[in-house]
Amino acid sequence: MTRHVLTDAQWAVIEPFCLGKTTDPGQTGRDPRLFLEAVLWIVRTGAQWRELPVEFGKWNSVFKRFRRWVKADAFYNMFRTLAADADFEYAMIDGSIVKVHRSGQGAKGGLRARP
Template structure:
């Protein structure tokens, strides 16, 4: 079993919006999930397409497929589908994470001319 970035639940939401399903006319990609993992690898590492690991397939094929999906707004549809149900786990902020600067605590600070 390979280790993926996308969970099965996330992939279930993304899969209907992908191009190249068996029911689509014309050419179809061999593995849409592996392609999405390749795109996420590129985004996560910031590497150029030529540095894509061989486990994801040929970099040129992946880039052409990425370009096709970009031109047909597939990524926008995926974003729209996933943004309808946001995961607020990483948005929560409390005082254990963010400390207030001493100027915001109401402490006396600095030299001041006092009468």
Template sequence: MDTSRFVIRDHQWAKMEPHCLGLKTHPGRTGSDARLFMEAVFWIARTGSPWRDLPPGFGNWNTIYRRFRDWARLGVFERMFNDLSDQPDMEMAMIDGTIVKVHRAGQGAKGGLSVRL
């Protein structure tokens, strides 16, 4: 897997890692690689692809999905977001109009809104 295309930088990961479950220092079963797992979650969020289309370099899509589901149920992502949102990184917060689809009626096409008596 080409790690140069990953989006989590080292300083960002240092803030995220304490919130992750299944670290090597935790007792019991540990996840294989929490950083790679988070990269997989971000890949799904960025592309909007279904879980089945996750590239094999991230691991088995079903295993990653189940881990994502478990973390979501346990509130890991919510805690991570709440803790990290005090210092927002606005680099990823930009919404480009080219990726937001508008219904054709909103673009002025025939058949849009009209007032009828």
């Protein structure tokens, strides 16, 4: 089994928005965390659904479940909740990669009137 991408703290925040909880009526999926790991694997690798590793389950079943979650706006609700409490863990601005345009550095040019 591959290692999990989601930490337990992240899963605790996301879990209430998952479809198919034991309290929901009707048939539920086996493991919503494994399903989310499969979706994150697809997003991270950019692979096609047919290339999903067998350890996540049958690719077609995972894809059909993904489509049901999309239609029910489950991912949208998760994103809204996670975006409300953004920690910017991976956001970094460094002066070595940010360049200022010539006109912003005081170089010749700008908004002066020229003869």
